[in-house]
Amino acid sequence: MPKHQRLLRRLSDAGIAPRYLLRIDAELQDHYADLEREAFVTEKTAAEAAAEARLRLGDDEEIAAEFLAHPELKLWIYRWPITRFGLGLLVGVLIALLAPLQLIVAKRATIARFGLAACVSVVLLVVTLLGMQRIVDLDRRVTGARSFAIERHESTDLAPVRPEKESVKNKLPSFAQRRSDSPAPIGLDGTTAAISLETFVRTTFDVRELGIGELNGDYLPIVKVAAIYPALALAQGLEGYVVVQFTVARSGAVKDVVVVESTDSLFERAAVEAAYKYKYRPRVIRGQSVEVPGVRNRISFDIAV
Amino acid sequence: MAQTNPPFMSGVPELLILRLLARERMYGYELVKAIRVSTGEAIGLREGVVYPALYAMEARGSLRTRRITVNGRDRVYYSVTAKGRRRLKSLTEEWQRVTSGISTALEEPGRA
Numbered sequence: 001m002p003k004h005q006r007l008l009r010r011l012s013d014a015g016i017a018p019r020y021l022l023r024i025d026a027e028l029q030d031h032y033a034d035l036e037r038e039a040f041v042t043e044k045t046a047a048e049a050a051a052e053a054r055l056r057l058g059d060d061e062e063i064a065a066e067f068l069a070h071p072e073l074k075l076w077i078y079r080w081p082i083t084r085f086g087l088g089l090l091v092g093v094l095i096a097l098l099a100p101l102q103l104i105v106a107k108r109a110t111i112a113r114f115g116l117a118a119c120v121s122v123v124l125l126v127v128t129l130l131g132m133q134r135i136v137d138l139d140r141r142v143t144g145a146r147s148f149a150i151e152r153h154e155s156t157d158l159a160p161v162r163p164e165k166e167s168v169k170n171k172l173p174s175f176a177q178r179r180s181d182s183p184a185p186i187g188l189d190g191t192t193a194a195i196s197l198e199t200f201v202r203t204t205f206d207v208r209e210l211g212i213g214e215l216n217g218d219y220l221p222i223v224k225v226a227a228i229y230p231a232l233a234l235a236q237g238l239e240g241y242v243v244v245q246f247t248v249a250r251s252g253a254v255k256d257v258v259v260v261e262s263t264d265s266l267f268e269r270a271a272v273e274a275a276y277k278y279k280y281r282p283r284v285i286r287g288q289s290v291e292v293p294g295v296r297n298r299i300s301f302d303i304a305v
Numbered sequence: 306m307a308q309t310n311p312p313f314m315s316g317v318p319e320l321l322i323l324r325l326l327a328r329e330r331m332y333g334y335e336l337v338k339a340i341r342v343s344t345g346e347a348i349g350l351r352e353g354v355v356y357p358a359l360y361a362m363e364a365r366g367s368l369r370t371r372r373i374t375v376n377g378r379d380r381v382y383y384s385v386t387a388k389g390r391r392r393l394k395s396l397t398e399e400w401q402r403v404t405s406g407i408s409t410a411l412e413e414p415g416r417a
Contacts, residue, residue, distance in 0.1 A: 020360050027333055027356055027381060034334040035352070058351030066354040070361035 004028055007060040011067055015078025020067075032057055219248045219283040219292045227274035227299050233266040234303070240264045241300045242271035248292040252280045260296060271299045318358055320400060323367065323385055323393040330371070330384035333359065359383055367392050 004025050011021055032053050039049035071079050099115035233240075240263030247256045257275045259268045275297065282289040318340075325331065325339050336359075337352045362368045367389035371382050385393065 023360075023381065024356055026379075028353055030332075030378070030380065031334045031337075031352060056352050058353040062351050063353040063357065066357040067360075070357055070364075072364045073357065073360055 004060060007064055010060070010064045014064075014068055015074040016067055017073060017075050020073055024063075028057065028063075216286065217281070217284045219252075219295070220281045221278060222252065222281050223277075223279040225274050225277040227267075227270045227301070229301055229303075230266050230270050233264065233301065237303065238264060238266060239302050240267050241298055242267045243296055243298045244271055244275045245294060245296045246275055246278075248280045248282060248295055250282055250289040250291055252282045252289075254278045254280070256293075267299075267301050270301075274299060318355075319362065319367075320393070320396040322355075322358065322362065323389055323396065326368065326383055327385045327390060327393055330382045332380040332382050336383070362389070365392075 008021050008025060011024070012018075035053035035056050036049045039052045040046075044052065067073060095115070095118060099112075099118070242259060242263075243261040245258050245260045246254045249255050254276055257272050259272065262268050262271070278297075283292050284290070321340055321344070322336065325336060325343065331339060333355055334352070337355050340355075359368060363370060363383070365388075366386060368383050369386050371384070373380055373382050
């Protein structure tokens with residue numbers, strides 16, 4: 001049964017009143033179940049029934065568009081955004097005018113003290129908020145620089161820059177040593193045709209222990225699956241590399257993999273298939289994960305002698 | 306079946322929904338099915354978009370809702386209020402006026 005988290009988030013961001021959000025997911029799920037049951041009655045398979053139910057119900061975009069076409073479903077503060085500013089201004093004016101006016105009329109020192117305390121509180125609040133914003137900005141600059149230092153062999157530049165091979169042995173020697181215990185793939189003639197240590201280590205590189213901040217952080221590889229050495233290339237003793245470019249999705253999965261450069265087309269398919277299996281920790285900006293297009297990786301195919 | 310949600314049909318779903326709910330209260334899936342059957346499949350809706358229309362009519366006071374448990378399943382049933390009946394009457398009169406005018410225009414010869 002489909003969940004409508006994306007729809008609910010979209011409607012919530014647009015200011016649709018919460019009482020409708022609470023109902024819509026339940027009603028859509030019930031409706032979907034009824035459509036599936038109707039499809040089953042006509043002896044469709046489970047997959048066909050689910051597909052038909054989804055088609056008839058409509059996708060989240062269509063439903064969201066229909067919601068947004070009805071402004072009466074929004075909270076009043078979203079229907080008339082000027083009221084947010086107006087309300088704040090009205091409260092500010094009341095405090096600014098009434099407090100001294102009261103003092104003048106009633107000559108009460110307590111009113112003056114209240115007004116002064118309120119002004120001091122507002123000033124302190126503004127200073128604190130500005131300070132916090134500055135801290136967040138500083139943190140973003142620091143974590144961004146750190147992420148770049150760790151993942152230097154990846155580039156999001158769209159210019160055709162040849163990425164350099166980076167040896168990771170010196171960075172995490174104990175990690176590389178642990179991973180080298182895994183068996184290497186066997187070639188057609190029975191010899192061990194290992195992918196170079198560099199690629200092998202890189203394909204199982206785990207950076208979760210490095211502790212990058214959660215609120216903002218750059219994308220980082222979590223798992224990189226080793227590419228399978230093409231049998232035909234192995235039989236011919238061919239070595240080479242492929243540079244692939246892809247997008248790191250918001251979920252951390254890889255999509256839209258394309259080959260940018262390769263020494264031989266024999267390696268391309270294996271490189272693309274391996275790249276699709278990579279898993280990343282996605283880039284996070286202000287607590288929201290974002291897509292990162294144009295990420296490049298060089299996958300080497302070397303036969304160890 | 307005719308085109309789904311053709312552009313000149315805005316306002317028609319509200320008229321249909323009020324007309325059907327004035328006869329008996331229904332929940333969303335039932336209502337969409339009733340629209341298809343009563344119009345002879347002439348009007349089709351992407352079924353999920355009926356809910357925003359229902360919520361909007363409820364917000365305007367034309368409909369009321371009630372949660373009823375049937376066969377162990379909770380359903381939200383929609384029914385027409387007094388204000389909704391007045392709205393239905395006004396929409397029906399408007400529709401009849403428009404269709405009458407169009408029919409007259411189509412009957413006139415030589416004016417393509």
